[in-house]
Amino acid sequence: MEFIALAQSLARSAGALILSRMGEQVTAEEKSSAFDVVTQVDKDCEQLIREGILSQHLDHEILGEEDTFLAQKSLEEVLSAVKKDTYLWIVDPIDGTSNFVQGIAGFTVSIxxxxxxxxxxxxxxxxxxxxxxxxxxxxxxxxxxxPIHVSNKTGLHTSVIATGFPSQMDARLAVYNGLGKLIHECRTIRSLGSAARHLAYVGAGRLDGFWENGLKTWDVAAGVLIVQEAGGQVSDTNGNSYSLNTLHIVSTNGLVHESLLDCLK
Known part of the structure; x- marks a missing residue:
């Protein structure tokens, strides 16, 4: 597909911009809460990606995390306004902003x-x-x-599962509840600070599963397709198929999916 080269090129350019700003005094501004922050680097990267897309495809729509927040629109409002038969780019310029602010590796660009x-x-x-x-x-x-492929683990007791800690308190508490159950079932649990990175790692077989509540489309869309194309499975926490409106994500190699869902019920 002709678009993949553009997406990869823009992701690399945004990544280079992020790395060039590492070590600078970066101010983290609060968005929806103290747990949800943004920096000028997030905004600059999203603008870079937006301009790169529109320079070649002026008729395409763009759903960017930072622009959506500035417009004070909900995800549902933005998605419902997208016309049919329209290409929609979904952009998270820095997934894992807290990692970036702290100087911790593991932030990603997701397109x-x-x-x-x-x-x-x-x-x-x-x-x-x-x-x-x-x-x-x-x-x-x-x-x-x-080529990458998901892992072949068949039981939670040998699986490494990841999660994240969302900015909304109700979603965060739901993750804590899941942790309380899952900690007795799986080999270990990891939290790497980026939902997109977690999903990519499931696709590469580095993780056997990942779940998190309260995510948005820009956090997961790219990673969802990577998992699916790598042979894995993605659903919501009730087992329903993924859609762009899905907020509560469960992603696995497919072999431990039902077991993970059972733990999270």
Whole structure:
């Protein structure tokens, strides 16, 4: 697909911009709460990606995390306003802003493209280690151009599961409840600070599963397609199929999906 090269190029450019600002005195501004922050680097990266897309595809729509917040519109409002038969780019310029602010590696650039609500491509780029995860619908998933596949673990007791801690307190409490149950069932639990990175790692077989409540489309869209194209499974916490409106994500290698869902009920 012609769009994947554009997505990868823009992700690399945004990653280079982020790395160039590492070590600077970065001010983290609160958004919806003290747990939800943004920096000028987030805004600059989103603008870079937006301009890059519109310079080649002026008729495409863009759903960016920072622009959506500034417009004070809900995700549902933005998605419902997107016209049918329109390409929609879904952008998270820095997924893992708290990692970036703290100087911790593991933040990512996430770019996806959807058409009529169906994901067509996804790119998750980790500039700290120059890892480009990508997928095009029907063509498989890749890491730096090499095919990847989900793990073959069949039980939670041997699985490494990841989660994150969302900014909304009710969603955060739901994650804590899941932790209380899951800690007795799986080998160990990790939290790497970026939902997109967690999903990419499920696709690459580094993690066997991931769940988190209260996520938005820009956090997960690219990673969802990477997992699916790598042979994994993605649903909401009730087991329903993923859609762009899904807020509570469960992603696994497919083999431990039902077991993970049972723990989270």
């Amino acid at each position: 996806a493209l959807a058409y009529n609500g169906e994901l067509l491509l996804g790119v998750v780029y980790d500039p700290s280690c120059d890892e480009m995860f990508s997928a095009v619908k029907g063509e498989g998933a890749f890491l730096n151009g090499k």
